Amino acid sequence: METLVTTNENNPHVVFIPFPAQSHIKCMLKLAKLLHHKGVHITFVNTEFTHNRFINSGGPHCLDGAPGFKFETIPDGLTTDPDQTTQELNEIREALLTNCLGPFVELVASHETSVTCIISDGFMPFATYAAEKLGVPIMQFWTVAACAFMGFYIAPDLLEKKLIPLQDETCLTNGYLNTSIDWIPGLEGFNLKDLPSYTRATDVNNTSLKYCVESAKTARKISHIIIHTFDALESNVIKAIEPMFPNVYTVGPLQLLLNQIENEEETKKLDFNGYSLWKEESECIKWLNSxxxxxxxxxxxxxxxxxxxxxxxxxxxxxxxxxxxxxxxxxxxxxxxxxxxxxxxxxxxxxxxxxxxxxxxxxxxxxxxxxxxxxxxxxxxxxxxxxxxxxxxxxxxxxxxxxxxxxxxxxxxxxxxxxxxxxxxxxxxxxxxxxxxxxxxxxxxxxxxxxxxxxEIATSPDGSSSLSVEKLANEISMLSRK
CATH class of the missing domain: 3.40.50.2000 (Glycogen Phosphorylase B;)
Structure with missing residues (x-):
């Protein structure tokens, strides 16, 4: 992968903010590393709880970062005890919607170097409102498949058509979930049961349902959507998504793209142990070897x-x-x-x-x-x-x-x-x-x-995912010059 620009104070500066869960953070860190390799300065923002868990599992220096790549935190209003390993999902969602907008606005506004754009997890809807408040461009990164993105995106439509919430819990067992919803572009042949689990809610005030609807509404304001998939795997869904947004980037699998630059000196500097919220046990590899x-x-x-x-x-x-x-x-x-x-x-x-x-x-x-x-x-x-x-x-x-x-x-x-x-x-x-x-x-x-x-074809130098990352990096560079 060709490096876009050299590292200096005039480089584009992107603020990443992932949903505070292992797979989301891991995926967004990988994209951040790829963009950093192309000369983009990165500020990667975790909640305080998540940051403390990384330190607890990886040691005090695991998130020290590198030149042009730093980690920062915002409070989520929940516990900061690193010995507590689990936060209930609905509790996390409520906290993110309630507590994070102000601290995130303050953090982005406080940077001495101007922020080119925000790359927000699709499940961090407050980041879109922060970007609007600050007048900063924003892109959403959906760390899910394209089919799942579409499943979340149509949540407001399902509400409008009164397909959800379910009338009561009997709908979970009486065959209602077999209702055909093959009117969704790219998801032909789908039934209600094939969609993400927010569709099982029996109350319009269900936290999961509300959060998914809110996330879908902010996605409809976005002009740049990044999805962790590749074209050959989900061609029909991607073709359905592309007319919906001016810019769609399919960038997966990110690890195969990272493998191509893993031996370069700049990438070694970014070898922080920031991918795991638990201490990894190497003994299992020894067992596999036998x-x-x-x-x-x-x-x-x-x-x-x-x-x-x-x-x-x-x-x-x-x-x-x-x-x-x-x-x-x-x-x-x-x-x-x-x-x-x-x-x-x-x-x-x-x-x-x-x-x-x-x-x-x-x-x-x-x-x-x-x-x-x-x-x-x-x-x-x-x-x-x-x-x-x-x-x-x-x-x-x-x-x-x-x-x-x-x-x-x-x-x-x-x-x-x-x-x-x-x-x-x-x-x-x-x-x-x-x-x-x-x-x-x-x-x-x-x-x-x-x-x-x-x-492997998609992530080869001329493959669809490689070209998509290149296009994304160039778009960020153009934004920095506006």
Missing amino acids: KEPNSVVYVNFGSITMMSLEQLMELGWGLANSNQYFLWIIRPDMVIGESAILPKEFEDIIKKRGFIAGWCSQEEVLNHPSVGGFLTHCGWGSIIESLAAGVPMICCPFYGDQPTNCRQMCKEWEAGMEIGNEVKRNEVERVVAELMVGDKGSQMRNKVKEWKKRM
């Missing part, structure tokens, strides 16, 4: 998803009974209201076939030759990383964009198979075995290798 190629199923439900102890145990026994090797990530806060303590008899099985860790470097694990499958919650960060590594998936969606991602993985991209989040051991056992040693798993493995090749 296993045969494609023999291990990797199990991780992301940084926020929680489940009951019963669900955890059903999952565990299903993994054990599948007779496959498995690497299972169990966060300390993964079980709702309880500690994730496994019974003694299960620990004995673990010693033979499994390895449990609290957190890991996911991309390193997915790219390890021993890993042959991924049982995932279907967060977009996990899916795009798995596709990039050529690893097929078992999809167990819970909320957010996960149902949409699952639908596309299993029906459109043919690189995954779905298992319900009810999590029954017999079903887990059957699907894990099918993924790892069955014909269906073999077919998916071939399909995901095709997607991996297409990703």
